Amino acid sequence: QSALTQPRSVSGSPGQSVTISCTGTSSDVGGYNYVSWYQQHPGKAPKLMIYDVSKRPSGVPDRFTGSKSGNTASLTISGLQAEDEADYYCCSYAGSSTFVVFGGGTKLTVL
Amino acid sequence: EVQLLESGGGLVQPGGSLRLSCAASGFTFSSYAMSWVRQAPGKGLEWVSTISGRGGSTYYADSVKGRFTISRDNSKNTLYLQMNNLRTEGTAVYYCAGGAGTGFDYWGQGTLVTVSS
Numbered sequence: 353q354s355a356l357t358q359p360r361s362v363s364g365s366p367g368q369s370v371t372i373s374c375t376g377t378s379s380d381v382g383g384y385n386y387v388s389w390y391q392q393h394p395g396k397a398p399k400l401m402i403y404d405v406s407k408r409p410s411g412v413p414d415r416f417t418g419s420k421s422g423n424t425a426s427l428t429i430s431g432l433q434a435e436d437e438a439d440y441y442c443c444s445y446a447g448s449s450t451f452v453v454f455g456g457g458t459k460l461t462v463l
Numbered sequence: 464e465v466q467l468l469e470s471g472g473g474l475v476q477p478g479g480s481l482r483l484s485c486a487a488s489g490f491t492f493s494s495y496a497m498s499w500v501r502q503a504p505g506k507g508l509e510w511v512s513t514i515s516g517r518g519g520s521t522y523y524a525d526s527v528k529g530r531f532t533i534s535r536d537n538s539k540n541t542l543y544l545q546m547n548n549l550r551t552e553g554t555a556v557y558y559c560a561g562g563a564g565t566g567f568d569y570w571g572q573g574t575l576v577t578v579s580s
Binding site: 441 | 498500508510522524563564566567568570572573
């Protein structure tokens with residue numbers, strides 16, 4: 353069982369928007385503004401999509417938006433494209449003891 | 464261009480040891496905290512360990528504490544993970560990643576470790 357809870361799967365049609373949630377506790381997601389999101393295509397390494405809750409690294413399309421409310425972080429992908437189909441993982445800093453926790457991952461299917 | 468190249472994976476028996484290496488290039492290695500993240504076959508990502516830029520601070524997941532040791536040689540731009548007393552649940556692709564709890568900016572392609580008799 354992962355420390356952060358994500359839905360196992362979400363789906364949407366091209367052009368639509370989808371939101372993936374990531375629920376933790378006040379010791380991780382809710383306690384720090386250090387939530388990051390990763391995209392992973394089959395057989396490939398993960399790729400950083402969002403860091404510090406809502407910041408996008410250079411080269412990541414602005415269709416990807418991160419946010420947080422309380423103990424739940426969210427990744428919203430708007431204007432879905434076929435290449436967005438992948439697994440998505442959330443991650444949070446969890447203090448100097450536990451340090452880092454990941455979510456279990458969400459499979460995004462573009463219909 | 465940033466590159467992280469892992470090596471050292473392979474087949475090892477339960478209770479055995481293995482040392483992973485990660486050669487870095489394309490960024491100021493000594494300025495970056497570095498981490499190992501693993502992924503068991505068909506499963507999600509699991510953080511394993513992190514080391515600060517100068518190597519003075521190290522952090523471990525409870526699942527590997529006391530058995531794994533992370534280290535780095537900034538003169539060689541190389542990150543290491545010494546894995547002792549390996550268990551079957553340690554079978555995974557091990558990724559080297561640049562960064563720490565605030566975000567893993569860079570990732571290698573991973574090296575497969577199989578723990579089996």
